[in-house]
Amino acid sequence: MGTLYITQDDSFIGKTDERLTVRANKQTLLDVPLIKVDGVVVLGRATVSPAVVMELLERRIALSFLTSTGRYLGRLEPELTKNIFVRSAQWKATLAVSAEQHAPSEAALHLVRGFVRGKLKNYRNSLLRAQREFPELQLQSAITQLEQAIDPIDRTNTIDSLRGLEGSGSAAYFGCFNQLIRVKAFQFAGRNRRPPTDPVNALLSLGYALLRHDVQSAVNLVGFDPYLGYLHTQRYGRPSLALDLMEEFRPLVVDAIVLSAINRRSLSPEAFVAEPLSGAVSLTSEGLRTFLRLYEQKKQSQFKHPVLQTQCTYQESFEIQARLMSKYLMGETEKYPPLVLK
Amino acid sequence: MFVVISYDVPDDKRRTKIHTILKSYGQWMQYSVFECNLDSTEYAKLRSRLAKLIKPAEDSIRLYFLCACCQTKVERIGGEAVRDETVFFV
Numbered sequence: 001m002g003t004l005y006i007t008q009d010d011s012f013i014g015k016t017d018e019r020l021t022v023r024a025n026k027q028t029l030l031d032v033p034l035i036k037v038d039g040v041v042v043l044g045r046a047t048v049s050p051a052v053v054m055e056l057l058e059r060r061i062a063l064s065f066l067t068s069t070g071r072y073l074g075r076l077e078p079e080l081t082k083n084i085f086v087r088s089a090q091w092k093a094t095l096a097v098s099a100e101q102h103a104p105s106e107a108a109l110h111l112v113r114g115f116v117r118g119k120l121k122n123y124r125n126s127l128l129r130a131q132r133e134f135p136e137l138q139l140q141s142a143i144t145q146l147e148q149a150i151d152p153i154d155r156t157n158t159i160d161s162l163r164g165l166e167g168s169g170s171a172a173y174f175g176c177f178n179q180l181i182r183v184k185a186f187q188f189a190g191r192n193r194r195p196p197t198d199p200v201n202a203l204l205s206l207g208y209a210l211l212r213h214d215v216q217s218a219v220n221l222v223g224f225d226p227y228l229g230y231l232h233t234q235r236y237g238r239p240s241l242a243l244d245l246m247e248e249f250r251p252l253v254v255d256a257i258v259l260s261a262i263n264r265r266s267l268s269p270e271a272f273v274a275e276p277l278s279g280a281v282s283l284t285s286e287g288l289r290t291f292l293r294l295y296e297q298k299k300q301s302q303f304k305h306p307v308l309q310t311q312c313t314y315q316e317s318f319e320i321q322a323r324l325m326s327k328y329l330m331g332e333t334e335k336y337p338p339l340v341l342k
Numbered sequence: 343m344f345v346v347i348s349y350d351v352p353d354d355k356r357r358t359k360i361h362t363i364l365k366s367y368g369q370w371m372q373y374s375v376f377e378c379n380l381d382s383t384e385y386a387k388l389r390s391r392l393a394k395l396i397k398p399a400e401d402s403i404r405l406y407f408l409c410a411c412c413q414t415k416v417e418r419i420g421g422e423a424v425r426d427e428t429v430f431f432v
């Protein structure tokens with residue numbers, strides 16, 4: 001099972017028998033059985049035939065639209081699952097304990113703690129690993145800072161303070177991210193986005209956009225409303241729950257791919273182009289293919305899930321974490337265990 | 343399950359139809375030979391579609407199942423390369 005990425009501009013996606021065909025310039029570029037496809041991502045412009053829309057919805061395959069630079073635009077998705085109980089548990093958890101005080105519910109607090117702890121611990125572990133492999137790096141102060149942010153998580157009782165801990169932890173991590181890059185041609189001064197103005201930020205942004213596509217699918221599949229989150233506040237059109245659940249996967253999936261792509265020289269500075277006016281940096285179509293392939297390989301790589309003790313791929317772990325979250329909200333388990341890998 | 347499917351059909355029209363159906367379930371390796379990696383539902387669907395189409399008196403379709411350990415022993419000299427199914431690009 002694989003994801004279909006369409007980067008060819010003005011291509012036509014059609015259906016023949018039970019296959020997807022992609023045509024452009026009067027040529028068939030790809031002909032792939034639908035049973036082998038579990039997601040379609042369109043980067044740039046494409047025409048989708050009505051028959052394909054119906055078929056994708058019937059087969060519950062999500063279709064996402066991204067701009068050619070990788071900014072998320074929207075998606076075509078099958079109906080929300082009919083499991084209203086999951087969604088009602090999700091809503092219940094946002095309600096305050098009582099009307100006068102604005103204290104968050106115990107469940108929301110617990111989940112936010114989980115997301116923040118998961119993210120920061122993964123940051124810490126990746127720094128620790130880098131320190132072990134390359135003892136000459138100056139990572140110790142950032143690791144200490146991360147420890148200091150992780151330590152008070154379980155005693156913190158407001159979501160705003162947890163956001164503060166997450167912020168200071170991330171700042172410590174991105175403060176030394178440049179040291180993890182071992183290729184001279186690439187530099188990372190700090191995180192910038194919308195638009196990203198250097199190659200490293202461009203890769204991170206693209207990676208997070210792709211990750212969001214996958215996590216949002218998982219959240220939807222389990223039956224949640226992706227727009228109601230706990231760590232991320234409600235905002236029009238923001239899939240807060242997907243962003244919440246994404247936190248623990250950021251360092252595990254995206255940062256790892258970006259670093260390995262650069263350090264193993266899969267991507268060279270020539271794979272990037274900058275727009276003259278805005279300074280926005282993006283990948284060339286060749287570079288984009290390389291990065292998408294790396295992302296897909298990472299998603300299908302296996303590891304042992306620390307809670308379930310079974311082998312799973314990252315792709316499956318998105319759904320596993322969403323299911324663990326639903327079990328917690330429905331009161332079937334005591335705790336939500338974020339995915340933390342050594 | 344990994345299935346090798348070969349067919350022998352004298353009628354051009356029916357043969358083309360079989361070819362189109364099989365292309366939706368696996369990869370065309372040689373004239374009249376397909377390799378399909380299917381789960382049991384997909385296999386049942388494919389089988390019923392084929393069974394509806396052919397005329398048993400004239401046509402024949404053979405399905406060979408390879409176990410996981412035999413599947414890795416398949417050797418290839420030239421010809422069609424196995425499709426990479428982890429990701430599809432255009």
